[in-house]
Amino acid sequence: MSRDIVILTPNGRRVKVHCTADTNILQLLEDVCAKQGLQPNDYDLKHHKNILDLTTTVRFCNLPNKAFLEMVEAEKKRVETNVTIGLTLNDGERLTGDFSPNISLYDLIMTLAPNELQHLKNPTISYMRQEVIGVSALKDKSLRQLGLIAGRAILRLLDKTEATQANVSSIYRRIKTEKPENDLKTSAEQTYSDSMNANELCKPGPSNNKDKTVPKILDPVKLIQKEKEQKEIKSEISKSDEIETVQNVAVHDKNSLTELQETITPCEPPQPLMTQEILERRLKIEDEVTFIGSQKAIAFMQPDGNEEELSDLPDDFYELTIEEVRKIYHELQKRRIELENTPMLTSTKREEFAQQETASKLNTYKNVVVRIQFPDNIILQGVFNPNNTLEDVQNFVKEHLQVQNKPFHIFTTPLKETLDPKITLLEAKFVPCVHMHFKWLEDNSGPPYLKEEIYSKKTTNDAAYILASKYRAPSRRKLDDSPNSSQRSSNETSGTKQSKVPKWFKK
Structure with a gap:
């Protein structure tokens, strides 16, 4: 969206500048x-x-x-x-360097990567x-030109193809759909048009006209009767159409009764059948997969078909309704009240809460x-204990490599970080x-990375996902037996015992 900005110069002149929302203040x-004819380094806006x-x-x-x-x-x-630039690559790796503001982005990429x-x-720089x-x-x-002169x-x-680039040349508008008019509106329009025609016919004209038209007399009782008859005819036609469709279904398929029951009844009853199959x-998923080693290790290929990207949506899609705005407002109010009511915590209390979180996990x-x-x-894929360290994971990977002497490292993305092998999976929030x-x-x-035997013993994606969901599901232990509940109950009882009646309340 373009806009105009008026700037008052030191010599008293006003300069009108045409800019966009992405224009830098330095460029203005x-x-x-x-x-x-002034020096931009001597002035501010x-x-x-x-x-x-x-x-x-x-x-x-x-x-x-x-x-x-x-x-x-x-x-x-x-x-x-010089400006310190951090260039983030597709794999999450970040390269840093100091550059002058006048360097081009192409030279910056050639020096860093x-x-x-x-x-x-199609190399693309996103800022x-x-x-x-x-x-x-x-x-x-x-x-x-990006506005980076310091800091x-x-x-x-990125590598953006033409298909994934945003199409901003055309403005998306809402498609106008023709809505069917009600019978009463059409009948009212007909009566209105008839009355207008009758009024036009009743207007006095010149005496020289040879053609004389007889005005029509409208009876409101007859109009109401006609409307009722039209409604009855339409209802009879719709009922006859429903009967014909049911008869056609019965002729083409003998099991039409079950299909009709499924369409009429809600979709809740077949849901437990699906969950029972799952x-x-x-x-029995452990019989379906093929384990290749310890820690219930399996190997499977990532599906080639990536998820389709969301198509460009019109601007009306992002407009909030009144109900959505109310929900957001109530959530913000609730969050503000929670933040206001939370007491200040000391470092020891924070450590206690962190220990409680780890214990609950x-x-x-x-x-x-x-x-x-x-x-x-x-x-x-492997299944580990939360108290296992990252060194155990590295040893697990090393067992399945074809060449076990080569140095390697494992990392998470985005923001690729080197992990300490001594920390546990629970401490790493994994x-x-x-x-x-x-x-x-x-x-x-x-390549090749893994042993040749592993490639021949691959499992399917569905089986791998079901196995992972089975082992990462939360256990059914009751958290009511934790020591925190007993401490709270003891504190509550002691608090009630220590409470005393004030003197002014006594007789």
Whole structure:
């Protein structure tokens, strides 16, 4: 959405600048200074009493259309410094470096990740709400044009095809659907038109006209009778159509009664049959899968068909209804009241709550399902104890590798992090399940990753998912036997005993 902004210069002139919501404040200042022959490093932009941040965009400055800005002298002359850039890749790895604001995005990528650019068809840099797509656009765009002249920023390198790029050239509008009119409306319109025609016919005309028309006399009783007759005829036609459809179904299929019962009765009765089948398969799932080692290890391939991306939705889809706004408002009120009523906690209390959380997780989840995805899309799944360490997981992976002497590491995405092998799965917050990735430390090494026997003993995706849901399901232990409930009851009884009646209440 484009907008106009008026800027008052130090020489008293007002300059009108045409911009968009993604235009940087620095770009506005530089455009005005270029027109008036001023140095942009000596001035700032001021809106009412606030000095605007030059690194932000118009969208995030709360500037209305035709806003009035003023150029004021800066307290200190701005000096360009290097910008610390963190470039996030597709696999979650982040590369950092210091660059000058005048460097192009293409040169930035070539210095940080020169090998990644060769594998991308449509390299795209994403920053905030801005996207720079294509090699030519990356060469023309610099960090200064993104508003980065100091500080730190995170850029993301993507590979966006034309199919996944947003189609913003056309505006989506709501399709007009013709709604069927009611019988009363049509009859009322007919009577109105008839009366209008009758009035037109009754108007006196010139005496020279040879054709004389006789005016029609309308009877309201007859009109009401006609409307009732039309309604009765339509109801009879609809009943006859229903009888014909039922007869046709009975002729074509002998078992039509059961189908009609299924359509008339709600869909709740067949639901327990499906759950019963799933439960039976879940109980016998260990006979269906093929275990390849300890920790109930299995291997299966990731499905090739990725989920279809959501199609572009019209703008009306994102408009909130009155009920949705009320629900959001009530939730915010409830959250505010909870935050106001929560007492201040000391460090010891926080540790106690953390210990209670870990104890509750240990009571609810007895197993942890760990999945390790390899670059060839095969997934190794194992079942562990929450108290097992990440070193146990590494040893588990090492047992199934074809070459066990090669160094490797496993990590989670996004924000790829090196994990301490001494911490437990519970401390790493991997309960009840975690999805990890495998990578060789040597860049030249590649497939095969697992043993050849494992590739021949793969299980199906459905069986693997059912097995994982079986072992990561919460246990049926009762949490009422925990020591916290006994402590609370003892505290409550002691509090009631210690409560005394005040003196002024006594006689």
